[in-house]
Amino acid sequence: MLSRRGLLGGMAAGAMLAPADQLIGKPRTGGRIRVAGIVASTADTLDPAKGGNSSDYMRIFLLYSGLTQCDGALRATPGLAETIETDDNIVWTIRLRRGVQFHNGKSLTADDVVYSLLRHKDPNVGSKVKAVAEQFAGARRVGPLEVELRLTGPNPDIPIILAQPQFAIVENGRRDFSVANGTGPFTLKSFAPGIRTIVRRNPNYWKPGKPYLDEIELIAIPDELSRVNALLSGDVQMVIAVSPGSVKRVKASSSHLIMETKSGLYTDLVMRQDHPVTGNPDFVLGMKHLLDRDLIKRALFRGYATIANDQPISPLDPYYNPGIPQRAFDPEKAKFYLKRSGLLGTRLPVYVSPAATMSVDMGSILQEHAAQIGLKLAINRVPSDGYWSTHWMRHPLTFGNINQRPTTDLMFSLFFQSKATENEAGWKNPKFDKMLIEARQTRDQALRKAIYGEMQWMIHRTGGIGIPVFISLLDGYDRRIRGLQPVPLGGLMGYTFGEHVWLDA
Structure with a gap:
């Protein structure tokens, strides 16, 4: 029997420190900022379960709160849950904070948490974390502020898993997400999918004194050059995903700064395994050997x-x-494998977009190298708007853009488990699925590491993705903004910047 324990830590982050001047000064209340993300479409959502891109995550963390939160070292810290405890990694007791209110004035209770956790299992919800939630055998109210979550098998990562944006808590029975009713630091002022989100300070936020800003407007500027221009002109005060090529420009401004965060973010070549061409193992190996990683870096x-x-x-x-x-x-x-696949001389379309970081340039490099060995790649550049819903995973060859997840289990569960809704390449491996469960169940850390190590081998050998580099996160911001710290889960503090930053006078 494991000893009874509280919130569990996550992995070591290795994140870079924020600039020293961000650690100085007392937070002040007031002010309004505009923040530019990179993704916007009519599919923009106020439903946490359906969040699937960086703009969705920022919106979710502005409006909602989770049971737990991630710190800069990717450890689980208390959120709406004051404690999450277990004796066996199967049955978890969740005790909630008192006095937390939804934006409509309703008090947070155990019923809201039970509903929020179990709704992910309903296929009609369309949850992005349905594959993860399948391990929830049940959740029940124990008291007004106490929930028992029972799993289908042991998983020591539950506290950090519950910090993911999709698991943010919604009101019991809530099905209408044309409006947002969360417990987050801001309330919704206006929402126009594909255009903008405007939020205002929640005076009843459960963290005393936070947030500091009166209002935040979230927009999207898919083109990176335009995004940086908007920052330097003062049209926006914070931007996500600054290109490495723009860093010198931003640093040359006396009014702006760059924050780099080391991360596990990657842009990958996705080769659908359910297509007869890209599902050919020799084709996959050939394409992986065509990735010029040093040049890309x-x-x-x-x-x-x-x-x-x-x-x-x-x-x-x-x-x-x-x-x-x-x-x-x-x-x-690469030529050897591609010739063996019978695909040399074939013309293959590859879909790229600014939405998938640097995929346009990666596609050009890949096209050039492919042409030299007799493979014809037709690079189709498509707009950022709608890329994830219209092109990604819809064609045999596309590029993905996957953010760091706080645990190995979560990364595998979301993107490589056979039944995962975002299994990019449609890669199905029953042995991999079985090992995923085995790793969760073992209490032996050395054995878990060995299992995860073999699973990485399996993806490396046969997975339908090519990952050339892990990308540092680069955020640009107005020098007057204070409170930023690196969080490797994503740009702008793992998308949670809203409750932490303030404007210096």
Whole structure:
């Protein structure tokens, strides 16, 4: 029997420190800022369960709160839950804070939490974390502010899993998400999908004194150059996803700063395994050997990246397997595999978009190398708007853009488990699925690391994705903004900036 324990820590972050002047000064209340993300479409949502991109995550964390939160070291810290405890990693007791109110004045109770957790299992909800929620055997109210969550099997990562934006708590029975009724730091003022979200300070937020800003407007500027221009002109005060090529420009401004956060974010070449061409194992291996990782790191990311190896677990993760030999850029080996696949000389469309960081340039490099060995790649550049709903995973060859997740289990569950809704490549491996459960169930850390290491081998060998580098996160912001700290889960403090930042006078 495991000893009774509270909130569990996550992995070591390895994040870079924020500039020193961000750590000085007393927070002040007031002010309004505009923040530019990169993604906007008519599919923008106020339903946390359906959040699937960086703009959704920012919106969710502005309006809602989770049972737990992630700190800069990717450890679970208390959120709406004061404690989450277990004796066996199967039955978890969740005790809620007193006095928390939804934006409509309703008090938070155990019923809201039970509803919020179990709704992810309903296929009609369309939850992005349905595959993760399948391990919830049940949730029941024990008292007005106490919930018992029972799993289908042990999982020590539950506290950190519950910090994900999709698991933010909604009102019991809530099905209409044309408006937002959360417990987050801001209330909704206006929402126009594909255009903007405006939120105002929640005076009844459960964290005393927070948030500091009166109002935040969230917009999207998909084009990076336009996004940086908007920052430097003062049209917006914070931008996500600054290109490495723009860093020098921003730093040259006396009014602006850059924050770099080391991360496990990656842009990957997605080769659908349910298509007869891209599902050919020789084709997959050939394409992986065509990825010029050194060139991509040096030319596209100006060194703000770490070489990757077609495995989704980054060196920041304690379960990272460093024993997998680095796959080299090798056109001759690529030609061998592609010839064996019978696809040399074939014309294949590849879909790229600014929505998937640097995929346009990666596609051009890949096209050039492919042409030299007789493979014809037709690069189709499509707009950011609607890319994730219209093109990603809808064509045999696309690019994805996957953010760091706080645990290995969550990364595997969301993107590689056979039944995961965002299994990009449609890669199905029953042995992998079985090992995922085995890793959760073992209490032996060394054994769990060995299992996760073998699973990384499996993706490296046969997974339908090519990951060239792990990308550092680069945020640009007005020098007057204070309170920013790196969180490797994503840009702008893992998308949680809203409750933390303030404007210096």
